[in-house]
Amino acid sequence: MPSPTALFSASEIRDIERAAQTTLPAGTLMQRAGEAAAELALELIQSAGDTANVLILAGPGNNGGDALEAAYRLAQGSLEVTIVLCADPARQPLNARQALLRAQSSAACFVDTDLRDDLFAEKWDLVIDGLFGIGLTRAIDSTVRPLVQAVNVLACPVLSLDVPSGLDADTGNIVGENGIAIRASHTITFIGNKPGLHTAHGKDYAGAVRVASLDIDEACFIPFHAELNDVRLFSSHLRLRMHNSHKGSYGDVTVIGGARGMGGAAILAARAAAKSGAGRVYAAFIDDAPTHDSLQPELMCRNAVDHDFASGTFVAGPGLGISSTARNILERALNAQVPLVLDADALNLIAADTKLQTLAARHASPLILTPHPLEAARLLGVSSATIQDDRLAAARQLARLFNATIVLKGSGTVIATPGDNAVINTTGNPALATAGTGDVLAGMCGALLAQGWPEREAAVGAAWLHGHAADVLVEQGIGPTGLTASELIPAIRASLNQLINKNAQHGRTL
Ligand SMILES: NC(=O)C1=CN([C@@H]2O[C@H](COP(=O)(O)OP(=O)(O)OC[C@H]3O[C@@H](n4cnc5c(N)ncnc54)[C@H](O)[C@@H]3O)[C@@H](O)[C@H]2O)[C@@H](O)CC1
Ligand SMILES: [K+]
Numbered sequence: 001m002p003s004p005t006a007l008f009s010a011s012e013i014r015d016i017e018r019a020a021q022t023t024l025p026a027g028t029l030m031q032r033a034g035e036a037a038a039e040l041a042l043e044l045i046q047s048a049g050d051t052a053n054v055l056i057l058a059g060p061g062n063n064g065g066d067a068l069e070a071a072y073r074l075a076q077g078s079l080e081v082t083i084v085l086c087a088d089p090a091r092q093p094l095n096a097r098q099a100l101l102r103a104q105s106s107a108a109c110f111v112d113t114d115l116r117d118d119l120f121a122e123k124w125d126l127v128i129d130g131l132f133g134i135g136l137t138r139a140i141d142s143t144v145r146p147l148v149q150a151v152n153v154l155a156c157p158v159l160s161l162d163v164p165s166g167l168d169a170d171t172g173n174i175v176g177e178n179g180i181a182i183r184a185s186h187t188i189t190f191i192g193n194k195p196g197l198h199t200a201h202g203k204d205y206a207g208a209v210r211v212a213s214l215d216i217d218e219a220c221f222i223p224f225h226a227e228l229n230d231v232r233l234f235s236s237h238l239r240l241r242m243h244n245s246h247k248g249s250y251g252d253v254t255v256i257g258g259a260r261g262m263g264g265a266a267i268l269a270a271r272a273a274a275k276s277g278a279g280r281v282y283a284a285f286i287d288d289a290p291t292h293d294s295l296q297p298e299l300m301c302r303n304a305v306d307h308d309f310a311s312g313t314f315v316a317g318p319g320l321g322i323s324s325t326a327r328n329i330l331e332r333a334l335n336a337q338v339p340l341v342l343d344a345d346a347l348n349l350i351a352a353d354t355k356l357q358t359l360a361a362r363h364a365s366p367l368i369l370t371p372h373p374l375e376a377a378r379l380l381g382v383s384s385a386t387i388q389d390d391r392l393a394a395a396r397q398l399a400r401l402f403n404a405t406i407v408l409k410g411s412g413t414v415i416a417t418p419g420d421n422a423v424i425n426t427t428g429n430p431a432l433a434t435a436g437t438g439d440v441l442a443g444m445c446g447a448l449l450a451q452g453w454p455e456r457e458a459a460v461g462a463a464w465l466h467g468h469a470a471d472v473l474v475e476q477g478i479g480p481t482g483l484t485a486s487e488l489i490p491a492i493r494a495s496l497n498q499l500i501n502k503n504a505q506h507g508r509t510l
Helices: 010-021 028-044 062-074 094-104 113-121 145-152 202-206 263-275 324-335 344-351 354-362 373-380 384-389 391-402 437-450 455-475 485-505
Strands: 053-058 080-085 109-111 126-130 158-161 186-190 208-212 226-228 252-257 280-285 300-303 313-316 340-342 367-369 405-408 414-416 422-424
Touching: 010 028, 028 062, 028 094, 028 126, 028 158, 028 186, 028 208, 053 062, 062 080, 062 094, 062 126, 062 158, 080 113, 113 145, 252 263, 252 324, 252 344, 252 437, 263 280, 263 437, 263 485, 313 324, 313 437, 324 344, 324 354, 340 344, 340 437, 344 354, 344 373, 344 437, 354 391, 367 391, 367 455, 373 384, 373 391, 373 405, 384 391, 391 405, 391 414, 391 422, 405 455, 414 455, 437 455, 437 485, 455 485
Parallel strands: 053 080, 053 126, 080 109, 126 158, 158 186, 186 208, 226 422, 252 280, 252 313, 280 300, 313 340, 340 367, 367 405
Antiparallel strands: 405 414, 414 422
């Protein structure tokens, strides 16, 4: 079995399936998929008792076959199983046809799709969605659309098989123009996990995701090129501090930004850097610098033009603006051989200036770019819709272009580094959709780089901790509505210390 965090594209899943099928009797994988789905279904209807009402939607392909296998198993007991078959049996793939015959031989009841109104007047305890899986190639059409619409307003749990029907397993987008997809509360996905369940619309449509590897022989799995974020990816850098250390041991971070009217962005990034463990933090302002930050007097506030760019770690962008002063200061930072995080207007300035693009691409020290989709779009000269169409591909393209680690923000933040697996972040929630949270993330990346974390681990660790802090706050009722970026910062500090302490218990103290 591959790592549970490994992500596979639909075409990779098909390769694995082909390899597995050569050694297995026909229909084995479908039967195992149906069995795994039925097992999860029983867990989901536990509270409804032995006579729960289960509605199963089966489509024309093998996804429908999985649903029919699940139906066959669920109908063995006292459950009321109702099947809506959206397929012409004469055109079903062979294994799905076999599954249909088995379901027909069971106690499950088949109803006509035309009975839709009656169907949804019933009280269902669970709906199983086996309409389409990774084989959907065009928008769900008008024959099935009303069924999807009806399911999407039901209050009961909805279990999607492999992928919510209508969702692209690779990208997390809805398939086709004006397409529609099932909004599941749970998804059981087969063989391996899939990126589209975790980024773009994935989290909203897939709900809680479980992977059923279908007992496929390990040798059939091919190397994966993307994975879910996990503490394991950065835990070797979660080290206890040496007693004999000092502020110089944890690095200097300078935030460059805070043009007139946007001073708060630089302050947020600088505070986040300080509370993520940087030894010393400077806030270098493009226009007039305040004498100090009265809530965080440890920050050293000064004018950027007077700052020394020769050493330390730099975070350029929060509230930077796009003035010529900002551009020239950014050029100085890009020319300095220092670890650098680029965010917000630093990215906008680079997108509009080929000289800055070349300097960024040639930057020899660690470089992290933290664009949101619109900034990524400007950097690549495309629309933000194009970025969102395939977030993994966009992040990888930017990583190659700038030879840097990219943190493409949004639902399911994607972190891409040249020559390494792309990572989709698993933590975070819509509380983060508010001003200033990006500044906080950039400051964290700077602080981790300053403490000696390599750029990929710094980016992956910062994304995880940032999201986790927001998750903890939401659990405490501080958000999602109205959570502010400032509130995230102490929660990030708490999460980081907890992780370090937990990791130290596992023996990694130095
Ligand atoms: N790939 C695998 O390893 C395994 C696949 N299994 C299941 O098989 C699925 C893939 O099966 P398929 O390749 O048959 O594909 P799907 O079952 O996802 O759907 C393809 C079928 O839908 C039709 N179709 C495509 N777009 C349509 C549209 N917009 N409107 C109406 N019909 C449309 C196609 O003509 C085809 O008949 C997986 O998602 C998974 O659920 C499982 O049986 C276990 C093993
Ligand atoms: K499905």
